[in-house]
Amino acid sequence: MAIQFIMELKTLSNTGLESIAPLFYDLHSMHVSMYPNIFKSIAIGDSISILNDLLQSTGSTIVTAHANSTLLGYVMFRVKQKIETPLLVARKILWVDQLYVKPLHRRAGVANYMIDYVEKKARELNCNDLELDYWHDNNHAGSFFCEKSFIITNCFLSKTV
Numbered sequence: 001m002a003i004q005f006i007m008e009l010k011t012l013s014n015t016g017l018e019s020i021a022p023l024f025y026d027l028h029s030m031h032v033s034m035y036p037n038i039f040k041s042i043a044i045g046d047s048i049s050i051l052n053d054l055l056q057s058t059g060s061t062i063v064t065a066h067a068n069s070t071l072l073g074y075v076m077f078r079v080k081q082k083i084e085t086p087l088l089v090a091r092k093i094l095w096v097d098q099l100y101v102k103p104l105h106r107r108a109g110v111a112n113y114m115i116d117y118v119e120k121k122a123r124e125l126n127c128n129d130l131e132l133d134y135w136h137d138n139n140h141a142g143s144f145f146c147e148k149s150f151i152i153t154n155c156f157l158s159k160t161v
Contacts, residue, residue: 017055020064020074021047027100034137037160060097063117065110073101075114079125094122096132115148 025047032039042050054060060078064071076098084090096118101110122130133156134141 016064017048017051017062019071020062021051023071023074023100023102024051024098027098031135034135054097058097063114065101065114067105071102072105072108072110073099073114075099075118077118077121079127080131091128092126093129093131094118094125094127096130099132111144112148 022044025042025044028039028042028047032041051062054076055062058078060076062074062076064074066072075096077094077096080093080095082088082091082093096115099111099114101114119130130150132145132150134145136142
C-alpha cells in the first residue's frame with residue numbers, strides 16, 4: 001500500500017513537540033526495557049521538556065512524517081564536526097539521534113522516506129557522512145540500515161563489572 005507523505009520540518013523551538021512526545025516516550029521506554037542498567041525511566045509528562053532540552057543543547061532538528069493528518073513517525077538529527085587530529089581527518093557528519101515509526105505504520109516505507117530525506121539533507125549541508133548507531137538487539141534496525149547502504153564501521157562493546 002503506497003502512502004503519501006508530507007514532511008514537516010521542526011525547528012529548535014518547542015512548537016509541535018507535544019505531537020511527538022508520546023512517540024519519544026515509547027522509544028525511550030523500549031530502551032529502558034531493553035537496557036535498564038543504562039536508561040532511566042521517565043514520566044510521559046516529562047517528554048516535552050526533555051525533548052526541548054535535547055533540541056536546545058544539541059542543535060538537533062526534528063522532521064515528522066505524516067499521511068493525511070496522521071503522524072506516522074519522526075527522525076531527529078544534527079550536524080557534528082569532527083576535528084582533524086594527527087590520526088584522523090576532519091569530517092562534517094550528519095548524525096541521526098533517533099528514528100521512530102509508530103508500530104501500526106511500520107513496514108510501509110515511512111522509515112525509508114525519512115532516511116532518504118535525511119540523506120538529501122546531509123548532501124545539502126555538505127556533510128561527508130551520514131552516521132547513526134542502533135542497539136545490537138534491534139535486528140530490524142540493523143537489517144534496515146544495511147539495506148539503505150549503511151556499513152558497520154565500529155563495534156562498541158560493554159561489560160558490567
